[in-house]
Amino acid sequence: xxxxxxxxxxxxxxxxxxxxxxxxxxxxxxxxxxxxxxxxxxxxxxxxxxxxxxxxxxxxxxxxxxxxxxxxxxxxxxxxxxxxxxxxxxxxxxxxxxxxxxxxxxxxxxxxx
Amino acid sequence: xxxxxxxxxxxxxxxxxxxxxxxxxxxxxxxxxxxxxxxxxxxxxxxxxxxxxxxxxxxxxxxxxxxxxxxxxxxxxxxxxxxxxxxxxxxxxxxxxxxxxxxxxxxxxxxx
Numbered sequence: 289x290x291x292x293x294x295x296x297x298x299x300x301x302x303x304x305x306x307x308x309x310x311x312x313x314x315x316x317x318x319x320x321x322x323x324x325x326x327x328x329x330x331x332x333x334x335x336x337x338x339x340x341x342x343x344x345x346x347x348x349x350x351x352x353x354x355x356x357x358x359x360x361x362x363x364x365x366x367x368x369x370x371x372x373x374x375x376x377x378x379x380x381x382x383x384x385x386x387x388x389x390x391x392x393x394x395x396x397x398x399x400x401x
Numbered sequence: 402x403x404x405x406x407x408x409x410x411x412x413x414x415x416x417x418x419x420x421x422x423x424x425x426x427x428x429x430x431x432x433x434x435x436x437x438x439x440x441x442x443x444x445x446x447x448x449x450x451x452x453x454x455x456x457x458x459x460x461x462x463x464x465x466x467x468x469x470x471x472x473x474x475x476x477x478x479x480x481x482x483x484x485x486x487x488x489x490x491x492x493x494x495x496x497x498x499x500x501x502x503x504x505x506x507x508x509x510x511x512x513x
Contacts, residue, residue, distance in 0.1 A: 319499060328410070330489060330503040331444070338499055346500070347402070378443055388498050389434060389446040 291315040292393035294379050299398045301373075309364045309396045311379030319382035320362040321390065324348060324375045331378065337362055366398065373400045403428045403494050407504030415512050420477040422507035424490035431493050433466055433473045434501070439486040447488075482511050 292313045301307045311320065319338050323331040333346030337356040351370025356362055366373045379393040404427040414420055424433065432451045436444040448457055450466035450473060457464045463476045473490055487506040494502070 321501075323503075328505070330405075330407075330505040331491075332503075333500065336499060344499075382499070387449055388432065388493065388501075389449060390444075390501060391446070392443040395443050 292379060292381060292391060294377075294393040294396050297394065297396060299396055301398070301400050303400055304368045305400075306368055307366050307373075307398065307400075309366065309377055309379075309398070311362045311364065311393060312360055313362075313379075313381050313393075314360065315381055315383070315391065316359070317381035317383055317391070318359070320356070321380040321382070322346075322352070322354065322362070322364045323378045323380065325378060325395075326375050334364065334377075366400075373398060403492075403502045405490060405492055405502050405504040407490055407507055409507055410505065411508045411510075413510045413512065414480050416482060417479050420480050420484070420509055422475050422488050422490075422509075424473045424475075424504050426471045426492055426494065426502075428494045429470050431470075431498070433470075433490055433492045435464060435473075435475055436489045436491065436503075437486050438489065438506070442486075444489060477509075480509070480511050482513050484509060485511050 295310045321336045322334040332348050334352050335354045337343040353365045376397050378395045380390040382390050406425045434449045435447040438444045454468045455466040461478045465474045487508045489506040491501045491503040
């Protein structure tokens with residue numbers, strides 16, 4: 289959504305290579321998330337970060353790594369250990385306050401062959 | 402862990418017909434949220450329900466939260482082609498307001 293950028297929109301990699309997906313936000317939100325979406329599936333949580341320099345594993349963290357050195361940025365690395373990396377990756381942020389709604393970036397579609 | 406189940410997985414309707422999707426959680430939720438994802442797009446927040454038995458309306462959309470806070474529904478009256486997309490429910494539970502668990506979504510297609 290507005291204020292969250294993910295690049296690139298489409299990414300192609302060869303099997304065995306690590307790849308880093310970018311997520312940048314200017315919403316001043318503390319919490320950031322990475323989700324994976326496969327056809328016919330919901331959104332599955334990979335990692336999330338509540339504040340800078342802190343992050344937690346989600347439900348499917350194996351084969352992925354993250355860092356949170358700046359409030360604005362939460363890059364995701366898909367490592368060669370991830371068995372089925374081809375998917376649509378969505379970054380999100382969460383607002384403070386009572387709503388707890390999440391705002392999503394436009395996503396990166398990763399294809400590994 | 403927490404599971405959120407959503408039915409049906411797909412629904413095809415004629416324009417003007419009503420549509421309902423149902424969401425059930427394996428655990429009590431502190432709140433439930435609904436998102437819409439247009440084809441090729443990203444999820445967009447629609448609404449949040451917090452109170453037991455709560456009902457909220459947004460034009461032709463009616464959202465309900467069950468009395469036990471374990472189920473929810475989204476009803477669309479007189480569908481339009483602009484309603485096409487996947488509707489997801491998602492909930493926080495277990496005292497965490499950071500980890501949101503999503504259902505698999507209901508894909509709605511509308512025949513004009």
